[in-house]
Amino acid sequence: MSPTSETVVTAADDAPSLDDALVGEAVLGVYRQMFAALARDSGAVVDDPELVDVAETLLAAFADAGEEGLTREQMRYVCRRYPAEVFDNRLRVLKGLGAVREVFPKPNQLRYRASFTSVVGLMFVRRMMLDGGQSEMHRLLALEQLNVADPRMTAEQARDGAEGLARAFRLWSVELITLTNGTIEELREQAPKLWGTEEILRRAERLHGAILRRWPELDRTCTDLRAAIYAYGDASRRAAARLSDSAGTTRNLTLLPPETWRTFARTASREELAAVLDGFVFDAPAPWHEPSTVVTAVEDGPRATPPRPAPPRPSTPDPGLSGDTGSDATAVERLRAVAEQVLRGRDRVAVEDVLDQDWPAARRVLADLQSAHLHPGLPYRLTWSDGLAVRPGGSPTWISPGVFERTPPSGPRANGGTAP
Amino acid sequence: MTVDPHVLARARARVLGVVSADASAPVPSGLTGASDGTRVWLLPQWPDGATPALLEEYDTAPMPLDRPGQQRRVLAAALRCCWTKLDDAPWPGGEAPVIDVLEVYAGMSRGDADLARRWATGELRRLSDTGWLLLDETAGTVRPGPRVALWREESLASLRDLLRRLPQPVREDAPHE
Numbered sequence: 001m002s003p004t005s006e007t008v009v010t011a012a013d014d015a016p017s018l019d020d021a022l023v024g025e026a027v028l029g030v031y032r033q034m035f036a037a038l039a040r041d042s043g044a045v046v047d048d049p050e051l052v053d054v055a056e057t058l059l060a061a062f063a064d065a066g067e068e069g070l071t072r073e074q075m076r077y078v079c080r081r082y083p084a085e086v087f088d089n090r091l092r093v094l095k096g097l098g099a100v101r102e103v104f105p106k107p108n109q110l111r112y113r114a115s116f117t118s119v120v121g122l123m124f125v126r127r128m129m130l131d132g133g134q135s136e137m138h139r140l141l142a143l144e145q146l147n148v149a150d151p152r153m154t155a156e157q158a159r160d161g162a163e164g165l166a167r168a169f170r171l172w173s174v175e176l177i178t179l180t181n182g183t184i185e186e187l188r189e190q191a192p193k194l195w196g197t198e199e200i201l202r203r204a205e206r207l208h209g210a211i212l213r214r215w216p217e218l219d220r221t222c223t224d225l226r227a228a229i230y231a232y233g234d235a236s237r238r239a240a241a242r243l244s245d246s247a248g249t250t251r252n253l254t255l256l257p258p259e260t261w262r263t264f265a266r267t268a269s270r271e272e273l274a275a276v277l278d279g280f281v282f283d284a285p286a287p288w289h290e291p292s293t294v295v296t297a298v299e300d301g302p303r304a305t306p307p308r309p310a311p312p313r314p315s316t317p318d319p320g321l322s323g324d325t326g327s328d329a330t331a332v333e334r335l336r337a338v339a340e341q342v343l344r345g346r347d348r349v350a351v352e353d354v355l356d357q358d359w360p361a362a363r364r365v366l367a368d369l370q371s372a373h374l375h376p377g378l379p380y381r382l383t384w385s386d387g388l389a390v391r392p393g394g395s396p397t398w399i400s401p402g403v404f405e406r407t408p409p410s411g412p413r414a415n416g417g418t419a420p
Numbered sequence: 421m422t423v424d425p426h427v428l429a430r431a432r433a434r435v436l437g438v439v440s441a442d443a444s445a446p447v448p449s450g451l452t453g454a455s456d457g458t459r460v461w462l463l464p465q466w467p468d469g470a471t472p473a474l475l476e477e478y479d480t481a482p483m484p485l486d487r488p489g490q491q492r493r494v495l496a497a498a499l500r501c502c503w504t505k506l507d508d509a510p511w512p513g514g515e516a517p518v519i520d521v522l523e524v525y526a527g528m529s530r531g532d533a534d535l536a537r538r539w540a541t542g543e544l545r546r547l548s549d550t551g552w553l554l555l556d557e558t559a560g561t562v563r564p565g566p567r568v569a570l571w572r573e574e575s576l577a578s579l580r581d582l583l584r585r586l587p588q589p590v591r592e593d594a595p596h597e
Contacts, residue, residue, distance in 0.1 A: 281435055284483070286438070286483065286551060288473060289491070290473040293473075294493075294579055295496075298582055299582075301528065302529055302530040302531070303530060
């Protein structure tokens with residue numbers, strides 16, 4: 001145990017005195033002033049970066065104003081960019097924490113001055129925001145180096161300094177290790193602010209050597225510091241290795257800027273591109289084409305011609321087209337034969353002469369003559385005239401006089417080729 | 421350290437895909453060989469005569485495939501040309517000019533015939549990579565791949581029917597520039 005913690009223990013054993021309370025209050029005052037710029041109210045930290053800007057503007061205005069300080073109206077004028085309620089809130093908090101205080105502590109004081117501590121605190125905070133404590137660590141190490149060389153430095157102070165540094169390094173490496181085990185995206189985002197450079201490690205080791213040379217009795221503290229430094233170095237190397245590993249093998253192309261990948265793909269040689277997959281064994285199963293899936297694919301595929309349903313077929317065997325449809329040559333020949341038989345070489349014949357037989361035969365002849373008359377390809381004509389001859393004993397029993405005649409080839413009913 | 425040559429051969433076959441060896445080379449256990457007389461191709465062997473088509477019955481996703489329909493149609497077109505004696509087994513089949521296969525495929529598909537030929541060329545290469553066809557690009561010929569030897573005889577009936585229905589490759593009106 002260090003002597004510091006022993007004194008704490010003994011102080012806690014005694015009843016707290018008014019002096020202790022006073023010392024504690026002074027320490028708290030410094031803390032409050034330091035972080036007044038970051039306070040939302042006396043109990044919490046700001047939740048809007050703009051509030052810090054208000055404080056900074058105010059502190060800059062105080063620096064310009066000199067020893068006169070600023071009145072409330074002047075402060076309001078300086079902060080005219082910000083809404084009135086924001087400004088009032090900031091001023092109240094800053095006053096409450098002691099960052100802005102009256103020039104003289106008396107009632108109805110009009111002029112205010114700013115605390116130097118707050119400005120330094122704000123500078124520190126801004127620097128931390130910029131580079132996440134790394135350069136702060138550089139500064140601390142450089143400062144500590146100077147202190148160690150200072151002849152007024154005591155062993156106690158050196159021990160405190162070394163312990164503080166060891167603690168910082170430990171926390172630092174813990175954070176890095178947590179990140180290293182986390183997601184790669186987070187590591188990529190955060191690690192550059194955290195991981196160490198060779199420079200920091202060298203500086204820390206040099207400081208450690210200087211302390212150990214000057215105060216050999218601090219060897220235990222120095223061992224702690226050394227272990228912390230090495231742990232930090234390891235964590236930092238591991239984070240870097242994880243990041244470079246994942247950049248090499250990951251499919252997450254966001255680990256490097258797109259332009260880098262593009263440039264690599266364009267400029268790399270064939271061997272370099274092939275080397276990306278060195279060490280990979282591809283054992284993917286080959287695709288399988290089952291015969292039935294091949295059949296399905298062909299049948300479902302787009303076709304050259306859209307499928308058209310076949311016309312329905314009779315279930316009985318189809319004898320095919322019959323020979324006598326489509327051409328009425330035989331019918332024409334029969335009609336012509338009948339007509340020539342009726343005419344017997346003459347050009348015209350009276351219908352009643354043709355029909356002087358029994359009615360069943362006569363009506364067949366009449367039907368044939370009518371067909372020959374109506375057939376457009378045959379040169380015959382059947383014309384009826386008015387009148388009606390009644391023949392009570394004859395067959396048929398009545399008849400209109402009519403003529404069956406051959407039409408001339410140039411006649412309106414003669415159709416060229418078929419005319420005799 | 422010596423490695424059992426059978427183990428080595430099996431590892432090679434797994435990593436390199438379908439590899440061929442001299443017909444006299446022994447076939448390591450766990451693999452089956454498809455031989456055409458002079459060469460032997462090492463292929464995976466499944467228990468109980470099952471094929472990967474069994475995956476479908478178990479609702480397991482098979483090997484994912486880009487445009488499986490097109491690839492299978494090209495395979496069908498290639499088989500139409502190579503597997504001419506349909507009563508025999510498809511393996512080893514015979515060689516056929518690639519042009520014929522492209523023509524058959526172009527006849528099967530709709531749209532731009534040149535585009536269909538280009539698609540089919542790509543699919544022929546993919547089928548050749550996976551051992552479904554043996555493509556000889558310098559000679560311009562194609563023959564069935566050793567993997568068709570894994571088809572079971574009783575599953576081939578519908579494929580035979582289909583290939584009988586597919587149009588013949590038409591050589592005369594297919595000038596290939």
